[in-house]
Amino acid sequence: xxxxxxxxxxxxxxxxxxxxxxxxxxxxxxxxxxxxxxxxxxxxxxxxxxxxxxxxxxxxxxxxxxxxxxxxxxxxxxxxxxxxxxxxxxxxxxxxxxxxxxxxxxxxxxxxxxxxxxxxxxxxxxxxxxxxxxxxxxxxxxxxxxxxxxxxxxxxxxxxxxxxxxxxxxxxxxxxxxxxxxxxxxxxxxxxxxxxxxxxxxxxxxxxxxxxxxxxxxxxxxxxxxxxxxxxx
Amino acid sequence: xxxxxxxxxxxxxxxxxxxxxxxxxxxxxxxxxxxxxxxxxxxxxxxxxxxxxxxxxxxxxxxxxxxxxxxxxxxxxxxxxxxxxxxxxxxxxxxxxxxxxxxxxxxxxxxxxxxxxxxxxxxxxxxxxxxxxxxxxxxxxxxxxxxxxxxxxxxxxxxxxxxxxxxxxxxxxxxxxxxxxxxxxxxxxxxxxxxxxxxxxxxxxxxxxxxxxxxxxxxxxxxxxxxxxxxxxxxxxxxxxxxxxxxxxxxxxxxxxxxxxxxxxxxxxxxxxxxxxxxxxxxxxxxxxxxxxxxxxxxxxxxxxxxxxxxxxxxxxxxxxxxxxxxxxxxxxxxxxxxxxxxxxxxxxxxxxxxxxxxxxxxxxxxxxxxxxxxxxxxxxxxxxxxxxxxxxxxxxxxxxxxxxxxxxxxxxxxxxxxxxxxxxxxxxxxxxxxxxxxxxxxxxxxxxxxxxxxxxxxxxxxxxxxxxxxxxxxxx
Numbered sequence: 001x002x003x004x005x006x007x008x009x010x011x012x013x014x015x016x017x018x019x020x021x022x023x024x025x026x027x028x029x030x031x032x033x034x035x036x037x038x039x040x041x042x043x044x045x046x047x048x049x050x051x052x053x054x055x056x057x058x059x060x061x062x063x064x065x066x067x068x069x070x071x072x073x074x075x076x077x078x079x080x081x082x083x084x085x086x087x088x089x090x091x092x093x094x095x096x097x098x099x100x101x102x103x104x105x106x107x108x109x110x111x112x113x114x115x116x117x118x119x120x121x122x123x124x125x126x127x128x129x130x131x132x133x134x135x136x137x138x139x140x141x142x143x144x145x146x147x148x149x150x151x152x153x154x155x156x157x158x159x160x161x162x163x164x165x166x167x168x169x170x171x172x173x174x175x176x177x178x179x180x181x182x183x184x185x186x187x188x189x190x191x192x193x194x195x196x197x198x199x200x201x202x203x204x205x206x207x208x209x210x211x212x213x214x215x216x217x218x219x220x221x222x223x224x225x226x227x228x229x230x231x232x233x
Numbered sequence: 234x235x236x237x238x239x240x241x242x243x244x245x246x247x248x249x250x251x252x253x254x255x256x257x258x259x260x261x262x263x264x265x266x267x268x269x270x271x272x273x274x275x276x277x278x279x280x281x282x283x284x285x286x287x288x289x290x291x292x293x294x295x296x297x298x299x300x301x302x303x304x305x306x307x308x309x310x311x312x313x314x315x316x317x318x319x320x321x322x323x324x325x326x327x328x329x330x331x332x333x334x335x336x337x338x339x340x341x342x343x344x345x346x347x348x349x350x351x352x353x354x355x356x357x358x359x360x361x362x363x364x365x366x367x368x369x370x371x372x373x374x375x376x377x378x379x380x381x382x383x384x385x386x387x388x389x390x391x392x393x394x395x396x397x398x399x400x401x402x403x404x405x406x407x408x409x410x411x412x413x414x415x416x417x418x419x420x421x422x423x424x425x426x427x428x429x430x431x432x433x434x435x436x437x438x439x440x441x442x443x444x445x446x447x448x449x450x451x452x453x454x455x456x457x458x459x460x461x462x463x464x465x466x467x468x469x470x471x472x473x474x475x476x477x478x479x480x481x482x483x484x485x486x487x488x489x490x491x492x493x494x495x496x497x498x499x500x501x502x503x504x505x506x507x508x509x510x511x512x513x514x515x516x517x518x519x520x521x522x523x524x525x526x527x528x529x530x531x532x533x534x535x536x537x538x539x540x541x542x543x544x545x546x547x548x549x550x551x552x553x554x555x556x557x558x559x560x561x562x563x564x565x566x567x568x569x570x571x572x573x574x575x576x577x578x579x580x581x582x583x584x585x586x587x588x589x590x591x592x593x594x595x596x597x598x599x600x601x602x603x604x605x606x607x608x609x610x611x612x613x614x615x616x617x618x619x620x621x622x623x624x625x626x627x628x629x630x631x632x633x634x635x636x637x638x639x640x641x642x643x644x645x646x647x648x649x650x651x652x653x654x655x656x657x658x659x660x661x662x663x664x665x666x667x668x669x670x671x672x673x674x675x676x677x678x679x680x681x682x683x684x685x686x687x688x689x690x691x692x693x694x695x696x697x698x699x700x701x702x703x704x705x706x707x708x709x710x
Contacts, residue, residue, distance in 0.1 A: 060691055
């Protein structure tokens with residue numbers, strides 16, 4: 001029945017009407033950033049699908065964007081696999097963000113093929129996956145997307161912003177750009193909506209607040225001359 | 234108690250012949266003796282008889298193959314059979330060098346009646362190429378004597394019928410001392426029934442107390458304790474190939490056979506194992522060892538095979554296989570773990586998820602190596618490079634840890650393994666300094682002032698050491 005098919009498609013948010021996309025129900029994990037939740041179908045990171053995060057430089061807040069969701073998911077007994085991270089995930093900082101470290105597995109795999117194999121296995125088993133792969137072709141991405149769908153799990157791929165030009169079967173694609181007041185998000189693709197831009201106020205370096213507002217007392221000056229605290233050095 | 238006795242009528246011949254296709258006359262002698270001890274049908278047709286001198290036998294049948302046969306081989310084969318029989322019975326005992334007792338009374342409900350137990354068992358034995366007699370009895374001796382006399386086609390539990398059959402047994406089917414048997418024959422006693430009808434008080438002075446005890450054990454009035462067969466604590470099997478093999482498929486084919494045996498071994502003990510040791514033997518050079526580990530105790534051959542395949546598919550191993558074909562494999566399991574507590578739940582339970590996750594870790598470790606899968610742990614140290622370390626993954630536990638001890642200072646999510654010299658000209662210090670002076674006791678002293686800084690668009694964790702050099706140590710990702 002064509003009508004049933006239409007209902008089904010709209011129900012899954014694969015087909016959406018411009019006026020009402022917000023009403024569709026999809027499984028998601030809240031990002032805990034209201035400005036971003038409001039833009040995503042299901043008000044959160046999509047479950048059962050890949051999310052691509054495109055950024056070129058480290059240290060712009062790309063991980064802090066995920067931290068609230070990861071911290072809440074780490075309360076559940078499921079693994080969070082970090083597959084070949086580019087740097088060492090600093091355990092004290094992860095813990096300070098509320099992540100239970102015994103849920104985190106770090107996978108060291110040098111070859112892209114092994115990384116993708118691991119990601120696919122983990123997604124199929126319902127684990128959460130953070131992956132930093134090299135160049136991927138559409139077939140590989142589709143395999144991961146299908147694995148995430150089969151395991152009803154959540155996969156985050158960190159890719160170079162050059163990939164923005166390529167086609168991708170990922171459910172959500174976000175280009176991350178640094179901004180003076182936080183993180184500028186360019187939602188290239190999302191469920192039930194057209195591309196849109198967003199600004200996430202990420203000025204807090206951690207949950208403790210803005211660095212400039214932190215007290216600087218109890219700092220002992222060293223035996224060597226203190227650095228000139230000036231904007232340029 | 235109901236006993237099934239398996240009497241292997243031609244065990245030495247069957248053991249030697251089961252692997253070969255072409256039949257030829259065969260005679261076996263004990264090492265150091267020159268008389269025929271066992272022979273096959275073809276040799277018997279040619280006129281060879283047990284007890285004949287080997288020279289005579291050779292003259293009668295020139296194409297006769299003569300082999301020396303140590304009786305320990307039968308015993309060894311019998312132990313293997315006892316291990317195999319563990320899937321049918323919980324209590325097994327070896328009898329001499331050609332028989333097995335199986336206690337089947339307690340097992341028949343599991344198999345849905347005696348035929349359900351006996352039919353697959355006899356089918357298995359026939360597939361193994363072993364000829365045997367089987368009989369049931371309510372005492373071990375009754376089963377043994379009945380089996381030695383005649384084969385049982387369909388098992389029957391009828392005690393009355395069993396007794397009738399027992400009474401009709403000739404005396405030479407029994408374990409009675411041959412000298413006593415001869416004495417009885419001369420007295421006109423030919424069947425067991427005639428012997429049993431005589432008053433015991435009269436028998437004892439004539440034939441001695443041991444016979445009375447044996448008859449009492451036969452009728453079940455005296456207990457007959459049997460030593461239980463204990464499976465070995467270590468599983469070790471070796472398969473040697475006639476020709477060298479070098480492809481993965483061939484190895485896996487052979488390995489599957491061993492793993493099925495292993496599954497039988499583990500199942501008889503209600504155990505699982507989490508480590509397999511696989512050794513590949515080459516014609517020359519040292520053997521290759523590999524170890525397959527599972528994250529939790531496992532017994533199924535399919536799981537082990539999948540893990541072994543991942544292990545053997547590793548490129549380094551495959552290349553070495555191409556250069557050095559193997560001529561044998563060995564499977565060894567040293568540690569067993571009880572499987573009693575891990576039973577399947579009727580309803581979906583969080584434990585199932587844990588098991589799935591444990592299997593995932595086992596797969597990852599088999600494919601990538603145990604060092605490639607690690608967890609993070611916190612160490613009590615102020616120095617960032619020593620404040621964490623990797624550790625082997627522990628099993629996933631439901632429930633939550635206590636909340637983390639509050640870290641008062643800001644720490645970056647990315648830490649650089651080695652600090653990067655900083656040549657940035659435009660750095661904006663946002664917070665700091667935080668002074669870390671520590672580690673004078675273990676030869677890694679640090680004297681650093683840490684700052685949170687903005688480098689262009691990035692936020693970094695930088696420090697200045699005592700020589701006034703600047704380094705990046707982390708990114709606030």
